[in-house]
Amino acid sequence: MTYLNYSQDLLKEKDAYWTAKEIQQQPACWDKVLSNLIQVQPSIDAFLKPILAKPNLRIIFTGAGTSAFVGESIAPAVCAKLGKRVEAIATTDLVSNPHDYFQSDIPTLLVSFARSGNSPESVASVDYADSLVKECYQLAITCNEEGELYKRCSGTNKFALLMPPETNDISFAMTSSFSSMMLSALYVFCPVENFKLQFEKSMAATESLITRYDQIIKTVANKKYERVIYLGSGIFKGLAREGALKLLELTDGVAVSSFDSPLGFRHGPKAIVNDKTLVILFISNHPLTRKYDLDLLTELTGDSEVGEIIVVDAKASEEHTGFECLFLSGMENAEDIFLLFPYIVCVQMYGFEHALAINNTPDNPSSSGTINRVVQGVNIYAL
Structure with missing residues (x-):
């Protein structure tokens, strides 16, 4: 089996196996994601339809790093499709300046994207939103069933949408996770005739x-x-x-x-x-x-x-x-x-x-070790 036209042995030698595999596997991942979405659609609809029916609803797409860019990539399309206020605001902004971004009296659906769901900002954004917004709803789209975000979004006014396990990239870089979460969000928020x-x-x-x-x-x-x-x-x-x-x-x-x-x-x-x-x-x-x-x-x-x-x-x-x-x-x-x-x-x-x-190692690209797969060293402070 080869990935991106490289043998597995060569990829392992270059510390590039998982990145290559996770890039090439994406169409197969998407097929699984789509099948899962069709299967769980009744549950998604039961959660979202009453929320989306609110005339003054605000939707915030959030995440950190690559996960934030899922929201940035789809927000204009979702805004046009739903005719609602849709914004992409990174968790790294929400956590440092929550009082600037959250509006207490505006019903808000916070849609969190996360590969691991263990980034400190991902968890803090959920907590801050619950504390600062009177009518707050949470949807987590994540790749890790063991992640803190998935666990936090299983209660009242919350819904967790889990991606297939192979989308939880082993490599440093997010590839399958990014595109699979993007697919899920578009399927949910941009209904298109004959989507499949x-x-x-x-x-x-x-x-x-x-x-x-x-x-x-x-x-x-x-x-x-x-x-x-x-x-x-x-x-x-x-x-x-x-x-x-x-x-x-x-x-x-x-x-x-x-x-x-x-x-x-x-x-x-x-x-x-x-x-x-x-x-x-x-x-x-x-x-x-x-x-x-x-x-x-x-x-x-x-x-x-x-x-x-x-x-x-x-x-x-x-x-x-x-x-x-x-x-x-x-x-x-x-x-x-x-x-x-x-x-x-x-x-x-x-x-x-x-x-x-340039002879860098894609699976573990940070030579200094100071950049990590899940961010470390972030302090979260009480509101």
Whole structure:
């Protein structure tokens, strides 16, 4: 059995086995997640429908690090779908400034994402919300049945949605956990006609991407770009942030990464671009948004300053010349929420390959040992 076109023996030698396996296994994980969601849907509906019916409901998506970026990636889509106040606020913000973010008199559904559910901020956010919001509801979407968050969200006004066990990544970096929690949240909060059928196209496109473009991604990663910029509009901006973090984590900070929206990038951040810079650009399928994405692409190629560009897109276009293009077969007419999944696997693969290119160990990337799988050393104080 090989993962990302590497033998298991070689991956173990490079301390990269679990990261490679957990990236490649995602389509299979998603199939299990979806089957589980369909099975438990009556219980989810019984909990959520009365809450979502409240006209002044506030929904907060939260988590720490990668888990926070699940919320950032889906909040715009959920807001548009539900027509409600939907915000993505990291637990690291909620815990340090709870009185700035929680509003006592506004009914609030706090949706917590967590791989382990043992991060101090994850637990504290649940407790702070209960203390500060008069009408508070809690939904935990987590990968660890033994985690503190899962245990805390099984009482009154609370619901815990558990992912399949293989999504609780063993590797340092969150991969299967991120995408599986994102899938669960979209299924719950963005009901789309024929969701399963449409998502099956996402799975097929991801499997195709892994086998079709692994060598291209490896070739670019082996150039060891010093700066990597991830760009995406709307829901893809949160995904770009996760891509930037994944590279920082897996390369132990050797590769400097950043993120932005294509329009926002022009307003100063573009100064980072030089011939040692790689830009990874997510292209939207929405006809209006797509125009802005392609405009920046035209500008970057016209400037002739950037070292290289990788475009991830579901549609062929005449603008796609002179740089690497990763096309997603069968996704030309897909809603953007279904592009999130193959897009994130693309950048996970890039981070993995860049780590190997600089001889870092993806499964345990922190050479100093000061960055941990579950954050340590955080003090939680009473309100």
